Amino acid sequence: MSALGVRRAGLRQILQLIRRFQQGQILRHLLRITISLALLPLDSTILFVAIAIGHLSSLFSHSGPAKRRSEILRDVQFRPKTILITGVNTPHGLRVARCFYQEGHRVVGADITDIALASGESMSRALLAYYRIPKPQYGSKLLDVIQREKADLWIPCSQDTSVMEDAMAKQSIESKTGCKCITLDAEVAMQWSHRETFMQYLIENDLPIMECHQVQSRDSIHRILHRSPTKLYHLRRSAPALKQDTTIVLPKRTLSLTYLEVSEIQVSKDCPWLMQQQSRLGEFVADLLVVRGHVAAITIRPAKEESDWGCSPLNDGVAAAIQKLMENFALKSGPRNTGHLSVRLMVDQELNVNSIRYVVHIAACAHGAATITQLLHSTPVYSLISGYLAICSESGVVPNHSPEVLHGHNRTGLSKNPSQRPSLFRMLKGYDVRKVLPALYPVAQLVDRALYEVVELLFWKNWRFSTTDPLPWWWHTHVYQPSRELNLVLQHH
CATH class of the missing domain: 3.30.470 (D-amino Acid Aminotransferase; Chain A, domain 1)
Structure with a gap:
């Protein structure tokens, strides 16, 4: 076969792979739409029941979020604030919006998006108004929203913008309006975004950091140990090219063992070692x-x-x-x-x-x-x-x-990490099965992703669902997401 024939055969194989991939993508989109349609009757029933219970509880219950909000609003001394929250399409953004709403304040939501379709979060009862802010015009459009709504406070919760973008927006907002911003100043954000400048800031302000020294002699090792006798150090070669990196723990149980260990270290200007402080807890x-x-x-x-x-x-x-x-x-x-x-x-x-x-x-x-x-x-x-x-x-x-x-009512102030959902991938990784069956890892990741998407369709695991505010969950599951999936299917054609 000629070289031209080989190229054509290779090109055909690449095109076939692309078509198969696209077909698989289309099937996944159609499957999600089918599941959404299948669950529509059940989820609609849950939606109407939740709304009915909410209305009845507000009429007859003497406690609860709705009752608390009405009591707050009846207080003649209460002065509601207008709160702008960007990123209400995130779990934390929607939760902050609901918290402020329950406390009687006016909440304006915004998302950094170019999609014209209304998201589920925009349907939340906590929002008095909702805006879509295009990413290229982030700063100017954000300022327009704040001036239009006369916002008193801006809380950025969007993960679609960088820390520096929020910091620059804050500089413009606070110089032109009376709105306050919950984000760092540009100068502080820049300094704290890089490890070297952040560590320099800690040293200049006499804040404790973990010690790290490059030592070039045994005397310098002893001086560091004598200066801080209660600290624990790991000593290793600085040269990254060494295949076997030896780590020495200092000090030893006794002073004589420490001196013996240090005396055997081959350290010099040409062969420096790195001495890092370690934490025991x-x-x-x-x-x-x-x-x-x-x-x-x-x-x-x-x-x-x-x-x-x-x-x-x-x-x-x-x-x-x-x-x-x-x-x-x-x-x-x-x-x-x-x-x-x-x-x-x-x-x-x-x-x-x-x-x-x-x-x-x-x-x-x-x-x-x-x-x-x-x-x-x-x-x-x-x-x-x-x-x-x-x-x-x-x-x-x-x-x-x-x-x-x-500390969130924890007596000790230490919170346990939230338990993660079961994961086949993490279980297999714990047993290190890649050495035996290397193909199992990607399969396990696909299984985890499929289970996550199924669980997301169930309201009791969905962060958009709330018994007092169920519409965001229903709208996202049965209007917003299926519409996006259908649009992606049409794009493939």
Whole structure:
């Protein structure tokens, strides 16, 4: 066969693969539409029952969200605020909107999208108005919405915009309107977005970080150990090209063993080693809402999902040490520090004669809409709303909540990580079956994805569903999503 024939045969095979892929995509779209139509009678019945129960409870019940909202609105001293929330098409965005609505405020929702079809979240009873903001005109359109609705507070929850885009929008909004913004200033956001500049900021403000030294002699190793006798270090070669990387733990049980170990290390200027401080208790995460340099809400959790840390009286000391450091961290950043933060922390313990002291070091910091989820699910509504609204008050003072309120009523302040849905992929990965059956991993991922999509159609696992606000779930499942699937099918043709 000639070279031209080989090329044509290869091209035909590529086109066949593309057609098969497109056919598979079309079948998946059609399957989702079919499932949505099959569940329509059941889900419509659930929708009407939920609406009926909501109306009856508002008429006869003496408690509940509807009753609380009506009581708040009857208070002559209550002054509702207009809250703009971008990203109501996210779980945390819709939850924040519902929380503010229950507390009697006017809520305006917006999504960063070019799709003209109304989303399920736009149908929420919590929203007084809803806007679609195109990504290319994000800053200008956002400013138009704020001026039109006379918004008092903007809370960015969208994951379709970057931290710097939100920071630049804040600069424009607060300079031209009276609206306050729950996001970092552009200068702070830029500094904290890069690890090197963030670490430099921590050092300049005398905040604790994990030590990391490049050592070039045995004397420098001894000096570091003598300066910090209670700290634990890992020592490894700096050269990344070495296939077998030896890690040495220092100090040893006795001083003589430590000296013996160091004396055998071949370290010099030409062959430096890296000496990194380690934490004995592991890594934790503090999710924060910071308003004008004060912690308005905080949730503390272990970084690893399988960690045994959680609600236990033995964890009080760890939680107290972390909270104290986070309050100091927020305070040193000053009034410009307003936003959602997720701070990674390394916790060490120093054993004294009659006591144990917990020492917390800051390892990294993430900020923006992506850090909100855990905080919202672990913080009481009143604490969250009052923390947000503190920025709108003339004094700007954040309410001084008790530790129980700040930590979501956990006595210790340490929250357990939320249990994840069952996953075939994670189970197989735990047994490391790839060595035996390498094809099982992608199959397991496909099974997990299919199960997730089926479960999403069931209201009791869908974050859009609420007994007091069921329409977003129904509209998304039976109007918005099928319309998008049908549009994708037509595009393939």
